[in-house]
Amino acid sequence: MKICVLVKEVPDAAVQKRLGNGRMDRGGEKNLNPYDTHAIEEAVRIKEGGVVTVDEVVAVSMGPESADRAIRKAISLGVDRAVHLCDPAVAGSDVAATGLALAKTLERESPDLVLLGQQSDDGECYTIGAVVADHLKMPSLTQVIKMDVKEGTLTCERQAEYGYDTVEIPTPAVISVGDAINEPRYPSLKAIMGAKKKPVDKLVIADVGLEASQVGEEGSKARWFNSAQPPAKAAGEIIEDEDTNETVGRIVAWLDERKLLS
Amino acid sequence: MTDILVYALHYEGTINKNSQGAVSEAAKLASQIGGECHALVVGESVPDDLAASLGAYGAAKVFRAEGPEGLAQPVVDAMATVIGDHGHGYALFGGGLLGFEIGAGLAARMGAGVVMEVTQVNVEDGKLVSERPILGDSSISQVRYEGDLGIIIGRLNAFEISESGGTATIEDVQVDYREYSTRSKMVKRGEQRGADVNIEDAKVLIAGGRGLGKAEGFGLLDDLAAAMGGAVAATRAVVDAGWFPYAGQIGQTGKTVSPKLYLAAGISGAIQHKVGMQASENIVAINKDSNAPIFEFSDLGIVGDLNKIVPKLTEAVKAKKG
Numbered sequence: 151m152k153i154c155v156l157v158k159e160v161p162d163a164a165v166q167k168r169l170g171n172g173r174m175d176r177g178g179e180k181n182l183n184p185y186d187t188h189a190i191e192e193a194v195r196i197k198e199g200g201v202v203t204v205d206e207v208v209a210v211s212m213g214p215e216s217a218d219r220a221i222r223k224a225i226s227l228g229v230d231r232a233v234h235l236c237d238p239a240v241a242g243s244d245v246a247a248t249g250l251a252l253a254k255t256l257e258r259e260s261p262d263l264v265l266l267g268q269q270s271d272d273g274e275c276y277t278i279g280a281v282v283a284d285h286l287k288m289p290s291l292t293q294v295i296k297m298d299v300k301e302g303t304l305t306c307e308r309q310a311e312y313g314y315d316t317v318e319i320p321t322p323a324v325i326s327v328g329d330a331i332n333e334p335r336y337p338s339l340k341a342i343m344g345a346k347k348k349p350v351d352k353l354v355i356a357d358v359g360l361e362a363s364q365v366g367e368e369g370s371k372a373r374w375f376n377s378a379q380p381p382a383k384a385a386g387e388i389i390e391d392e393d394t395n396e397t398v399g400r401i402v403a404w405l406d407e408r409k410l411l412s
Numbered sequence: 413m414t415d416i417l418v419y420a421l422h423y424e425g426t427i428n429k430n431s432q433g434a435v436s437e438a439a440k441l442a443s444q445i446g447g448e449c450h451a452l453v454v455g456e457s458v459p460d461d462l463a464a465s466l467g468a469y470g471a472a473k474v475f476r477a478e479g480p481e482g483l484a485q486p487v488v489d490a491m492a493t494v495i496g497d498h499g500h501g502y503a504l505f506g507g508g509l510l511g512f513e514i515g516a517g518l519a520a521r522m523g524a525g526v527v528m529e530v531t532q533v534n535v536e537d538g539k540l541v542s543e544r545p546i547l548g549d550s551s552i553s554q555v556r557y558e559g560d561l562g563i564i565i566g567r568l569n570a571f572e573i574s575e576s577g578g579t580a581t582i583e584d585v586q587v588d589y590r591e592y593s594t595r596s597k598m599v600k601r602g603e604q605r606g607a608d609v610n611i612e613d614a615k616v617l618i619a620g621g622r623g624l625g626k627a628e629g630f631g632l633l634d635d636l637a638a639a640m641g642g643a644v645a646a647t648r649a650v651v652d653a654g655w656f657p658y659a660g661q662i663g664q665t666g667k668t669v670s671p672k673l674y675l676a677a678g679i680s681g682a683i684q685h686k687v688g689m690q691a692s693e694n695i696v697a698i699n700k701d702s703n704a705p706i707f708e709f710s711d712l713g714i715v716g717d718l719n720k721i722v723p724k725l726t727e728a729v730k731a732k733k734g
Contacts, residue, residue, distance in 0.1 A: 391716025
């Protein structure tokens with residue numbers, strides 16, 4: 151069995167700065183999308199678990215040169231090798247075009263299982279897995295929090311609109327995992343050092359059979375044209391707790407003023 | 413003439429509220445762009461009255477397809493069939509997990525643009541424009557669609573339910589399901605894990621998240637809720653971890669509430685949680701991380717250790733109430 155894990159570079163949450171106008175400064179440090187670490191961990195656990203034989207865990211990423219750092223991080227977490235679609239032509243792709251480019255890149259690998267995180271830290275909610283799956287003509291499920299893997303079949307659990315669903319899915323399949331599925335391990339120093347030497351296959355769109363008109367802004371049918379400010383909301387009162395008795399006194403007074411203790 | 417097709421989710425004989433809102437929204441938009449609002453229901457022997465009930469929210473026609481329930485990919489096939497036959501200009505989904513999956517799959521299938529987490533749809537020159545908040549709701553992206561089909565996936569509760577009292581005709585459609593769309597099998601659907609707790613009628617809700625540290629942390633919230641005469645609720649993370657019953661979960665795949673007071677303890681305030689409680693009259697948050705997004709939409713925020721603050725608050729509330 152070959153498992154491919156989709157990974158993405160996102161701005162590091164630890165260095166995201168909130169500016170005075172409420173916007174995020176998206177410059178600075180970039181890192182591996184934290185949700186992706188759960189997908190990597192799950193792939194590594196399937197490999198280590200021994201129920202099925204996993205020949206290889208391959209990270210697949212799309213992004214600029216700088217994404218190499220996130221890809222190395224993925225390798226340090228247990229991925230065997232990586233494929234990086236790195237082409238200026240994909241910049242500005244919307245969700246549908248991004249999904250197409252990732253699907254084309256995945257096709258070269260013929261995976262039995264594609265895993266990804268349930269969302270990226272910087273925005274595309276829940277959707278990439280379903281786009282990729284339709285292009286690959288594979289069954290798919292998102293936000294999976296428990297997965298039992300047997301040869302040829304996955305038994306997945308997830309929370310949906312009306313409670314918990316259990317779904318049986320034959321492989322090959324595309325599964326996005328929720329962060330409740332596992333607790334990702336920390337990489338060892340040896341793994342971090344070793345990740346620098348592992349092979350990362352760099353591709354351009356022609357390598358995966360795409361033309362420039364299919365991706366990037368040209369290939370995107372959802373066109374951003376403006377950013378607006380949300381209606382201003384009065385800022386809430388903030389109490390830094392130093393003396394807890396005093397803090398509690400202030401909370402009670404605040405609640406009492408609003409007749410919430412009657 | 414541009415018609416809008418809405419996917420209507422149903423379960424145990426009832427149409428999902430977010431789908432009713434989506435139909436209401438699509439009917440309003442369709443009238444502004446000179447088209448009709450149509451809906452699609454997929455299921456096993458969906459009764460006439462359930463399908464026709466969407467007419468009350470403004471659907472002129474309801475397409476009904478026989479197919480498996482609770483999975484996204486068969487619905488993608490059904491949507492693609494109906495849109496292929498009738499040429500709808502837009503597909504619209506209410507907020508919810510399946511809507512995200514179907515809308516995204518449909519975008520891939522039809523080569524269409526998709527915008528998710530949409531909170532508002534505007535009409536410009538006879539075309540629909542989606543507004544989507546980004547970066548913790550600090551900015552709103554405005555997006556237009558190119559091509560024959562635009563896909564709009566709403567945020568939970570973004571579209572208001574409005575009853576127009578109209579009637580809908582039902583049209584049965586034959587769908588050739590794709591082989592890969594029907595490979596998944598629903599083994600068990602809608603399993604309720606944990607006790608049945610009622611949080612929707614409470615005027616005061618004390619909600620706990622991962623910041624409680626462990627399941628036992630809910631004991632502190634039980635005490636505070638008892639002192640305040642309220643109920644205890646939870647985030648998805650702690651429900652998934654088995655610390656609290658699913659019936660008490662707020663947010664995207666849980667309940668939507670609007671109590672007089674919502675006190676959030678150890679909750680970071682992810683969008684998926686916010687959409688289920690932002691209509692609360694008063695929001696108080698206790699979190700040790702001063703950068704937690706919840707402080708951006710709290711009326712009173714306390715930066716500190718809930719393990720220290722909550723027990724003392726319980727005592728103080730008891731003393732105040734006598």
